Amino acid sequence: MSAPGIHEYNQGFNYTSSRKTALENKRPIIGKVSSFFHRRSMVSTESAMHYSTFNGGNSDADIKSRRLDSILSNNNEENEEDVDDAFEQLVRDYGLPSNLKSNLETLTIAQKKKLLESHRLAQHERSKSAVSMLPTDRMKILRPLSVLTKDSGMRQATKGRQQRPNSKSTFLPEQAAHMLHASNINTIDIGQLTEVHIMLKSASTSWSVEFLRIGGYGGMTSQLEQLNDIVKRTPRHAKVLQLILRCIKALMTHDVGIQKLLTEPACLRLIRDLLFPITSSNRKSLYAFDIHTRSLMLDVLCTLTTIQTSPDCNEYVHGWDLLLSLLQDNSRDRELLSKEDQKKSKIPFLMEDETGHVPKTSPRRFTSWMRELMFIMDKYIERIAFLAGALDFRFESAYRQLRVSQDQGHSKINLQRDSGSVMVDEGVVEYLITHLRLICTVITNPPTCYKKRYEAADQELVRIEFMESGFDRVARGLRSCPHPTLLHSYIHYLAPLMTPWANIKQETKETQQHDMEKEQEEVRSVGDKTPPLISGPLRGLSEPMVTEETKAFANAELRRVQRMEKSKDEVMSIKLNTIRVSDKDEFIQWREELRALDSSSDESVSVDSAYNGTSWLAKLDDDEDDDFYDNDDYDDVIEQPVGLYWMKGGR
Known part of the structure; x- marks a missing residue:
């Protein structure tokens, strides 16, 4: 049934x-x-x-x-x-x-x-x-x-499309498990894998229970292991991974599947390794999964915040504890990090502070997670910052561009997308926001076995640990995005992570020892009777903490980008990185335009209020009959690295 x-x-x-x-x-x-x-x-x-x-x-x-x-x-x-x-x-x-x-x-x-x-x-x-x-x-x-038509000499009629039987209706759990165990990751039938996903999601729970009982979960683990060890990945491998992720997501809808995933987290650990791969020289040429596949992997991991094993289970496991262990660096990540630190620590003399102690860096537990964010930032956000800084690209709202183009026809939309005016792929912003919300959730929620009071100072220590793990570079890249609409979409989620959550004072050794003894006494007095801090499943990811400081930080960042856009609009008519002049008349025309701009009553567009870092590469002179201009080569005049010669009120 x-x-x-x-x-x-x-x-x-x-x-x-x-x-x-x-x-x-x-x-x-x-x-x-x-x-x-x-x-x-x-x-x-x-x-x-x-x-x-x-x-x-x-x-x-x-x-x-x-x-x-x-x-x-x-x-x-x-x-x-x-x-x-x-x-x-x-x-x-x-x-x-x-x-x-x-x-x-x-x-x-x-x-x-x-x-x-x-x-x-x-x-x-x-x-x-x-x-x-x-x-x-x-x-x-x-x-x-x-056989009957062959014996009688009759011609067998070919069945039409509507008369062909549906082969998907007889897919049994035994067949699904055998297919996953016997298939290779390069030759697995995507149609049958889609059929397994449909059965896990649409059929009764008895089908899923039978599928897990005969080893279907081990078959999915085998496919993920092959995908993790493969040398060259293709878009077809991404499609297989998406279907396996949907199958795992379907198992999270009933108690039997949840218990299987939490007590045997082999699939979840492989998903974590695929999302946070180890960056080495022999793996740089691998096919990078698209943003849709990465979002599915992150969605499966974030679902762990809402599930836990049933009370009648022999081993109690909360999905939040498992997620915290998956987000931290494993042994291979720590080994790679130690090798990188050894290469960077070849310093003849170690730095010391005023007291003569060599400062020690705090443990970094989220470097692999931050590498994933750096990859997304370098691939999508840094490209926009490069166009704004090096090529002086003028940005407008992507949504406004699409609305204007829709009135002009579909050909304009396709041309605009090909030219790169809408520069961020669909889903990148949501993917970044999910990561930022997950970081806030890790900061604000300790493990379920944490029995002490989790105060703001403890949260600030975790936030600093994220910064030392590499989030400071990620934050700088996200803040440098010059696109106003794109920055506005995630700045309110980034602002709480950039502002301090508490004031951490430098304590003496005596104070630290006293606090440690006091905490030990509290733990001994409470004993094992204290229930976990998180008694039930979390309600998904935490929302960002909104304070006056975070609001001020977000508004300041938005105003900064708007000022940059306004400044570029004001000086765009005269601000050029190089001015190439072919004859004397063209050079004189540029001089007259600068003079007219300088004599303008509008101070916002005057030459002395130009964008910082602007330098004019053309040296102007009132003497039109100067013998210097009789020469045919004007490049020597144009390419001289001179400073700002025109200021308000004259030369």
């Missing part, structure tokens, strides 16, 4: 809201669950597809259907226990979400019977449609049609 998946329930609110009856409006829970049971599943029933004329219809599905018919037809009070048992079995088979199970406990017997009746009718319709496609003649079952 197959059934609709959990995702169809979550996506079905808008669909069923317009088709509710009056009874469903009075009882919203009945309406929601009834529509959930009535919705046709994407997967046909396996028992019906394996039906044969020799079994007499005595399959497990028929036995369950007959038992359900007898329960619904009996109206005695003694039948209430049977209705409750059948309804609980139905809820387990469908794997309903936890937020709906609490509402179902208050349903009456009549309401439960109505839901069971809806499920029985939907099951009967699916099984009837599946059985109607099967042959009924015993000879056609014993001998295929191709």
Whole structure:
């Protein structure tokens, strides 16, 4: 028996809201669950597809259907226990979400019977449609049609597109697990992998449980191991990785899959290694995953903040603790970091402070994570800063450019995208914002086993650790983005990470020792009776901390970029890096334009208020009849590195 998946329930609110009856409006829970049971599943029933004329219809599905018919037809009070048992079995088979199970406990017997009746009718319709496609003649079952037509000399008609059977309806958990174990990462069938994702997301929980029991999780781990060790990656490998990530995301919707992922996090560790790869000379030529694939990997890791194992599980694991361990550097990252430090530490004399102590750097635990952010910044943000600084590129809002281009036709839009005026790929901003929110979540939330008070000073220490791990460079790159619209999209998430969270004072050794003894006494007095700080799952990522300092920082950054854009607009008519003059008349024309600009009453466009760093490479002279201009070569005059010769009020 197959059934609709959990995702169809979550996506079905808008669909069923317009088709509710009056009874469903009075009882919203009945309406929601009834529509959930009535919705046709994407997967046909396996028992019906394996039906044969020799079994007499005595399959497990028929036995369950007959038992359900007898329960619904009996109206005695003694039948209430049977209705409750059948309804609980139905809820387990469908794997309903936890937020709906609490509402179902208050349903009456009549309401439960109505839901069971809806499920029985939907099951009967699916099984009837599946059985109607099967042959009924015993000879056609014993001998295929191709054999009969070959013996009789008849030409076999080719089946049309609408007459071909659907092969996706008979995909079993055993077949899916065998396919994942036996396939190679370079030759795996993407169609079958898509089919596995559909079954994990749409079929009943029993299909996922059977898939995990026979080793399907190990098959996905094997594919990720091959992908992590492969030398040359292609876009096809990115497609395979996306499907495996969606399969893992589907396993996070029920307790069995959550327990499997948290107690055996092999797949999650491989996803972390794919997202935060080790940068070495022999891996620089690997295919870099696109931003969509990176977003899927980050989404799977961020989902760990909302899941935990069930209370009846032997080993309690919270997804937040596992995520913290994945975000930190592993042994290979620390080995690479130590090699880099040895190359940079070849200094003959170590620096000392006033007290004579050599300062020691604090431990850096997030260097691999910061390398990923540096890669995204160098690939997308640094390109914009280069165009603004070196090529004097003038930026406008990307959204405004698209709206103007839509009025001029689609050809303008394609031409504009090819030329690079809209410079950031779709999803880059959301990817950066997710990383910034995740950093804020790590700073504000300690592990679940943390039993002391987590104060602002502790949060500031974690923020400083991020800065020393490489986030200071990432922040400088993000702040240097000259595009106003792009900077405005993430500056409010960056500002809390740039401002201090607390004032950390330099304490003496006696004070530190006293505080340490006091903390140990508090821990001994409390003992193991103190519950974890995070008693339940987090509600996703934390929002950035909004204070007056963060608001002032964000507004100052936006005003700075706006001033830069305004300054470029003011001096664009005269500010040139080089002025090439072919004859004397053209040179005199440039001089007259500068004189007119200098005599202007508008101080904002005067020469002395030009953008900082501007230098005129043309030396002007009032003497038009100077013998110097009789020469044909004016490049010597033009290319002289002279300073600012024109100021307000004259030369």
